[in-house]
Amino acid sequence: MRIAHLILAHNNPQHLELLVKRLSYGEDAIFIHIDKKVDLIAFKHLEAYPNVVFVKNRVKVGWGAYSIVEATLSGFKEILAANLNFDVVNLLSGCDYPLKTPQLYHQFLQSNKGKIFMEFELMHSNWKEALCRIERYHLTNYEFKGKYALQNILNRILPKRRLPGNMVPVGRSQWFTAPAECIKYLVDFMDSTPGFKRFIEHTWAPDEFVFQTILYNSPYRAQMVNDNLRYIDWSEGKPSPKTFTIADKEKLLCCDKLFARKFDAANHSNVIQAIDDQLDNKGEQLSVISA
Template sequence: MKLAHLILAHSNPDQLKRLVDKLAHSDSRIYIHLDKKTEITPFLPIADNDRVSFISNRIKVYWGGYSIVQATINSFEEILATGIAFDHINLLSGQDYPIKSTDHIHQFLAENKGKIFMHSLSVKNEWQEAIPRIERYHLANLKLPAGTYRMEQMVNAILPKRKMPEGIVAMGRSQWFTASKESIAYIVDYVKKEQWVSRFFKMSWAADELIFQTILFNSPFKEHMVNDNLLYVDWSEGKASPKLLTMEDAAALKASDKLFARKFNSEADSAVLDYIDNFTA
């Protein structure tokens, strides 16, 4: 079972190196998209062997904009272009960390070949707070000067609500997922062929949490989707970002049946990563 890890990162080269080392396996390759706003030189030693490489077509990533979608798609294209017969492609952030051994992760995915592990909720029925992301015009991707929010208000007051194309069901939630290589190739090809996709989602807020689930749910791959992205995340603080995991979360991490967890900051608490390394050894 061959596995490609795609890591979207923007900071903390030491923590990224630790993640890369932890993911290392004879049947895996690791690809890193480093935000183009970040100077790459301190990160270059991470790719010290032929199993680790940086994505060449880097994008400047801005929170909430389509840029992170484009960065992900560019990265998928480069991974597919290698011609390596990967079974799954696993999308992680630089602040994620495996909470199972690499052998366990590879064995699990080998037993679930062809499956797509995504947190996928119906926007209409299960994730209604995301409806404005689709119905309203969001101009963040246009990089307009000051006054963008006021312009958005004016545009949305004048124009009718946006709608998905007829027959397309909007799905989404977490941007992180593990999917079969075939489904990733389908996504890349679909975005190229169906020009409405990029046009529509460039006007959506946080399109990275919507676009991939929506494409696959409305495709022949729907039957292979599992509503679980294999990621332990704690949203108990009720903030826009999940709780930073520390030694306070050690017991929950060890007890979890997930493969990965987020998010961590080794500068704030590296002991929890040491703890994970011990129980996943």
């Protein structure tokens, strides 16, 4: 089992280094996409790690824009171009952290070979609040004066949008773990279906549904498991999930997920240290979910 971790990051180089150290294992590789808006200088020291590769084709990422899909695809393409015969690709953010040792998540993924771990809810029934993301025109990915005024005009005069080919829209969290063959399918689909790509460019926050939708409407649907193996706390009701503190220690240490987000090593390093202590001292005794 050989894993390619793809990390999308834009800040917190201190935490990113902790994440790199914890993910480093065997022949696994860590591909890092740093937002093009950010100076690479603060992250350059990570090149000293032999298993780290910085994604060369960097993208300027905007919140809720198609650009984050572009950044992800850029990372996927570099992983595939490396020709290192990865079995699994694991998509992470720069503020994630493992809750299990590499040995344990390797064991889990080996025993669940071929399965795609991602969250997916049907937009037309279980995730209706997300329908406006695809039914309305969104110009979030563009930078020009008056774009929101134009967006409002388009949505007043034009009918609701529908995905090309009557595809069934599904999605939820953007983070997932999937076999490398599925990553190749995603890249090939986006490259060979320009109409779908144009449609997605005019949606909002497509990173949370585009890859799930492609795979759900493909021969890979039967391999999808509605669990992205991540512990994420949305209890604060904010646009972003809760940042874990030491108060979350017990929940994290008892969690059966493989990864969690989000963390802030600069301000809440003690909760990360608590995870490290448990992984280093009792790593092989931790429980792993069965799927």
